[in-house]
Amino acid sequence: MLMLNLPALQVVLPLIAAPICLLLRRSDWAWLWATIVTWCCLGIAICLLSKVLSTGAISYPIGDWAAPIGIEYKIDLLSAFLLVIVSSIGAVVLPYAHASVSSEIPEARIYLFYTMYLLCLCGLLGIAVTGDAFNLFVFLEISSLSSYVLISMGRYRRSLTAAYRYLIMGTVGATFYIIGVGMMYMMTGTLNMSDLANRIPAVEDTRTIQVAIAFIVVGLSLKLAIFPLHMWLPNAYTFAPSVVTVFLAATATKVAVYALLRMIFTVFGGDPLFVIGEILMILSVAAMFVGSLVAIYQTNIKRMLAYSSIAQIGYMVLGISFITTTGLAGGIIHLFNHALVKGALFMAVGGMFFRIASVRLDDMAGIGKRIPITTGCFVVAGLGLIGVPLTAGFISKWYLVSAALEKDMWLIAVLILVSSLLAVIYIWRVVEVAYFRAPPKRAAVMSEPPLSMLIPLFILTGASIYFGIDASRTIDIAMAAANFLMTGVAQ
Amino acid sequence: MKSLRVMSKRRRREMQHKEVLRVCSKLLIPLIMLFALYVQFHGDFGPGGGFQAGVIFASAFILYALIFGVDVGMKVLSPGARRFFLAAGLLLYAGVGIVGMLLGGRYLNYSVLLQDPIAGQHLGILLIELGVGVTVAAAMITIFYVFANQDDSE
Numbered sequence: 001m002l003m004l005n006l007p008a009l010q011v012v013l014p015l016i017a018a019p020i021c022l023l024l025r026r027s028d029w030a031w032l033w034a035t036i037v038t039w040c041c042l043g044i045a046i047c048l049l050s051k052v053l054s055t056g057a058i059s060y061p062i063g064d065w066a067a068p069i070g071i072e073y074k075i076d077l078l079s080a081f082l083l084v085i086v087s088s089i090g091a092v093v094l095p096y097a098h099a100s101v102s103s104e105i106p107e108a109r110i111y112l113f114y115t116m117y118l119l120c121l122c123g124l125l126g127i128a129v130t131g132d133a134f135n136l137f138v139f140l141e142i143s144s145l146s147s148y149v150l151i152s153m154g155r156y157r158r159s160l161t162a163a164y165r166y167l168i169m170g171t172v173g174a175t176f177y178i179i180g181v182g183m184m185y186m187m188t189g190t191l192n193m194s195d196l197a198n199r200i201p202a203v204e205d206t207r208t209i210q211v212a213i214a215f216i217v218v219g220l221s222l223k224l225a226i227f228p229l230h231m232w233l234p235n236a237y238t239f240a241p242s243v244v245t246v247f248l249a250a251t252a253t254k255v256a257v258y259a260l261l262r263m264i265f266t267v268f269g270g271d272p273l274f275v276i277g278e279i280l281m282i283l284s285v286a287a288m289f290v291g292s293l294v295a296i297y298q299t300n301i302k303r304m305l306a307y308s309s310i311a312q313i314g315y316m317v318l319g320i321s322f323i324t325t326t327g328l329a330g331g332i333i334h335l336f337n338h339a340l341v342k343g344a345l346f347m348a349v350g351g352m353f354f355r356i357a358s359v360r361l362d363d364m365a366g367i368g369k370r371i372p373i374t375t376g377c378f379v380v381a382g383l384g385l386i387g388v389p390l391t392a393g394f395i396s397k398w399y400l401v402s403a404a405l406e407k408d409m410w411l412i413a414v415l416i417l418v419s420s421l422l423a424v425i426y427i428w429r430v431v432e433v434a435y436f437r438a439p440p441k442r443a444a445v446m447s448e449p450p451l452s453m454l455i456p457l458f459i460l461t462g463a464s465i466y467f468g469i470d471a472s473r474t475i476d477i478a479m480a481a482a483n484f485l486m487t488g489v490a491q
Numbered sequence: 492m493k494s495l496r497v498m499s500k501r502r503r504r505e506m507q508h509k510e511v512l513r514v515c516s517k518l519l520i521p522l523i524m525l526f527a528l529y530v531q532f533h534g535d536f537g538p539g540g541g542f543q544a545g546v547i548f549a550s551a552f553i554l555y556a557l558i559f560g561v562d563v564g565m566k567v568l569s570p571g572a573r574r575f576f577l578a579a580g581l582l583l584y585a586g587v588g589i590v591g592m593l594l595g596g597r598y599l600n601y602s603v604l605l606q607d608p609i610a611g612q613h614l615g616i617l618l619i620e621l622g623v624g625v626t627v628a629a630a631m632i633t634i635f636y637v638f639a640n641q642d643d644s645e
Contacts, residue, residue, distance in 0.1 A: 008588075008598035016585045019578030063591075063599035 003047070007060040007073040010044045010083060011129055011139075013037060014122035018115050027102070027110035034114040035094040038121065042091040045083040045125075052080040053477075059131070067131075068195045074131030078332070078481040082128040082258050085339050089250040090121045093343075096456035097243045099449065100350055104241045105153055113153055117247070120146035124255045133181045133267070134191045136259060137174065140223070143255070144170045147248055151240040162235035169222055169232040176219030183212035184267075196267050204270065213272050216263050224256035226280075226317055227287030230310045237306035238359075242350030245302060249309055250343035254335050257316050261328075264320075265485040273323055280321035285415055287314030292422035296429070301349050302359045304426055305342065308385065311419065312338045315400060318412070322403045328482035329475070330399030336474055337392035337467060341384040344460035348378035351449040351457060364430065366439025370446045373454060375434050377461040382427035384464040387420050391468040395475070516558045523551040531624050535613070541620035545627025552628075553635045561639045573629050573636075580626030587618045 002009075017037040024030045052058060052075055060073040075083070097117075105113055123143025130136050148170070152163035185191055187208050188199040203209055218229075225233040233253075237245050264276055291311030298304035316338070319331025351374040352367060353359050368375040380391075387393035397416060404413040448454060467474055531544035556564030587599070594603040601615020602608035 005592050005598060008592070012585055012588065012598060016582065016589070019581045022574060022578045061597060063601070064597045 003051075005060075006044055006048055006051075007058055007075055007129055008062065010041065010048065010087075011073075011122055011126045013041055013044070014118045014125065018118040018122065021111060021115045021118055025111050027107060030111035030114040031094070031098050031101075034118055035091075037118060038087065038091040038094050041121065041125065042084075042087040045080070045087040048075055049080040049084050052077055068190055068192045071135050072131040072192055072194075073129045074194070075129060076481075077477060077484060078258070078261070079128045081332070081336070081477050081481060082255065083125060085254060085336055086121070086124050086128065086251045089247065089339055089343055090124075092456045092459050093243060093247050093250075093347075096246070096347060096350070096453050099453050100243050100354060101241065103354055104155055104243075109153065113150070113241075116146045116149045116153075119143075120150060120247070124251055127255050127259055131193050132191055133184065133193055133196060133263075134178075136262075137178050137181060140174055140177065140259070143252065144174065144223075147244075147252060150244040150248070151236050153244070154239045154241050156239045158235065159239040162232075162239040166232040166236045169229075173219045173222030173229075176215045176222065178219075180212040180215035180219060183208050183215070187212075193262065193267050197269060200268065201270060204272070210272070213264075213268055213276070217260070217276055220256060220260045220263065221283075224253050224260060224317075225310060225313060226283055227290055227310060227314065228283070230287070230291075230313075233310060234303050234306040237309065237346075238300060238303040242346070242353055246343055246346040246350060249305070249346050250339040253309065253313055254316075254339055257313070257320075257331075257335055260317075261320060261331075261485065277321045277323045280317050281412075284314040284316075284318040284321055285412065287311060288318070288415070288419040289422070292419050292426065295426045296422065298426075299361050300359055301352075301361055301364070301430060302346070304361075304430075305345055305349065308423065308426065309342060311423070312342070312385070314419075315396070315416070318416070319396075319400050319403065322407060324403055324406060325479070325482045325486050326399060326406055327403035328485055329478040330396055330403050332478040332481055333399055333471070333474055334396035336478070337384070337396045337464065340392055340460055340464040340467065341381050344381035344457060344464055345378060345385065347453070347457045347460060348374050348381065351453050352378075354449045354453065355446050361430065361433055364433050365437040366434070368431075368434035370439055371448050373448050374457065377457050378434075379427075379431060380461050381464055382430070384468065386423045386427060389468075390465070392464045392471070394468055395471045399475075512558055516554055520551045520555055523554070524548060527551070527624075527628075531620065532617070534620055535616050541623025542627050544620075545624040545629075546631055548624065548628040549631030549635070552632045556635065556639065561636065565636065565640070568632060570636075573633050576625050576629035577633065580622045580624070580629065582622075583625065584619055584622035587615060587622070591615070 014037055017033065021030050021033055024033060048058070057074060057076040059067065061067060062071040062073065065071070101110055101113060120143050123139045123141070123146060126139030126142065127136055130139060148163045148167045151166060152160050154162070181191065184196060184200070187203045187206060188196055190196055190199060200209060222229045237249060240248065264273055288311050291307050291309070291314060295304045295307035295311065298307060312334070316331045316334050319327045319334060321327070349359060352364065352371065355371055356363055356367070384391035384393040387397040397420060401413045401416055404416065527544045527548035530539035530547060531541065534540035534544065552564060552568065555567065587601070589598075591600040591603055592598050596603040601612045603611060604615050605611035
């Protein structure tokens with residue numbers, strides 16, 4: 001019974017845990033409860049992935065109402081992979097959260113923080129699980145609304161405006177998405193994704209469907225912060241509490257990329273895909289350069305990494321925009337690798353913030369000698385971001401470059417390499433300040449952040465190296481998922 | 492902040508003179524609540540359901556707080572109680588789904604709740620909607636109090 005109901009439990013477990021967390025009130029209990037629940041979620045996700053790998057896609061009708069009428073949860077390789085990414089980040093972040101949250105959020109609100117964290121996790125997992133276009137909207141809203149609250153809990157006054165700005169942009173995105181879904185429903189009379197995929201080809205040339213595609217792609221692009229729709233992201237990441245930045249940077253945009261993949265490949269497929277691909281390619285190359293260039297000039301490390309995220313989202317979308325198996329696999333692998341790398345980077349910055357209470361580059365002078373382990377992890381993860389061989393970033397860039405060469409797009413391949421060099425510059429700026437600038441004279445002796453923060457940091461940094469050396473597992477999954485998505489195109 | 496408090500005190504004094512409003516609202520509030528319950532429990536036969544019922548139910552509280560003052564209203568339903576109802580509604584909803592799961596159906600399958608599948612569906616939707624109603628009412632009241640009182644305890 002338990003195995004049969006795993007797809008529902010994956011979402012329902014954090015959903016039930018959130019109100020219980022609200023009733024617990026004591027911050028330590030709330031933290032413990034949230035930690036147990038997220039690790040259980042990770043267990044469920046791993047079970048689901050192994051089940052999908054052995055027996056193929058799982059379909060789960062909610063309430064035993066059969067598919068096109070009822071809501072169907074559908075887990076194929078791509079969604080199972082994403083479930084593992086999201087829930088493992090969610091689980092690894094929580095041990096880290098205990099010390100970090102109690103130093104950044106007032107005691108009386110900590111239990112609310114964990115409640116929102118669980119709800120956000122529930123929404124993100126739900127997006128990956130569902131096979132229903134409207135249900136996806138519901139989960140998108142659950143995750144977005146809770147992430148607005150999480151961001152607004154930051155200790156700066158500007159956290160509120162950052163959250164508000166994200167709220168406005170996010171709501172516009174969700175509205176666009178739902179308008180598109182409404183138009184598809186108008187033409188096909190169904191909301192189930194695989195049913196939509198069967199019915200759309202017959203009405204593909206109508207203006208309604210074309211407009212629907214445009215609304216959905218723009219709406220989801222807002223959520224995944226692709227250049228020029230990225231304006232909400234830098235402030236949201238900069239002014240959120242450290243833990244929230246780690247969690248959102250590693251999961252939220254990735255889930256939006258997944259939703260985009262799901263909609264354009266599984267639901268639309270066919271000819272419109274190539275038009276979308278061309279537009280996305282231009283935007284993603286622009287994102288790679290604008291994001292990296294702006295990152296170079298930042299004086300706040302969190303903001304610098306936020307702009308770098310915009311560039312990295314560019315790489316993921318670039319992979320998608322090739323509309324080839326290799327390109328898609330590159331995009332999917334980068335989605336995974338970037339989650340690890342950016343998670344580790346933001347964790348390291350959170351650790352520095354825990355000690356020096358600042359994220360300004362000038363205040364980082366000599367920090368490499370004061371807390372060498374945390375700074376060391378930052379540098380190692382930074383190498384992964386650049387894409388140095390033997391790090392995770394290298395694998396994904398390798399696939400992206402070979403996808404470009406496969407299509408004889410030499411210019412794109414060169415641009416990928418050049419933009420990677422820009423990453424060297426902004427990571428080097430931190431290295432220079434951290435190691436080669438003398439610490440301030442009056443600087444007190446400082447110890448590393450507590451072990452509860454260091455171990456999650458080690459896990460993510462270690463994973464970013466491990467998956468750079470032995471990437472066969474991730475590549476297999478990403479290739480299989482990409483192949484599966486491409487069959488939707490061939491039809 | 493301080494001027495807001497003063498304003499509301501003066502406003503309350505003014506309100507004490509408006510006998511018609513006070514008497515009428517006292518007459519109306521039970522009827523509003525009754526109507527909310529009607530919308531709640533009649534939802535599976537006619538227009539209505541948990542969300543609408545919750546909003547109507549909350550409007551009774553909001554009317555009370557508007558007429559008699561927010562702090563008097565707060566005494567009727569303390570922040571702790573509101574928080575409890577917020578969580579309880581969602582737990583009722585999800586719990587019904589889990590019970591269906593334990594009885595051998597999928598999540599949110601109501602047919603297995605009772606011997607007779609149709610009666611089971613009936614009971615299931617009633618409980619689910621009750622959960623929705625409780626949470627929506629608590630959420631609406633909370634939103635009102637937070638805005639009206641700048642309540643820091645939320």
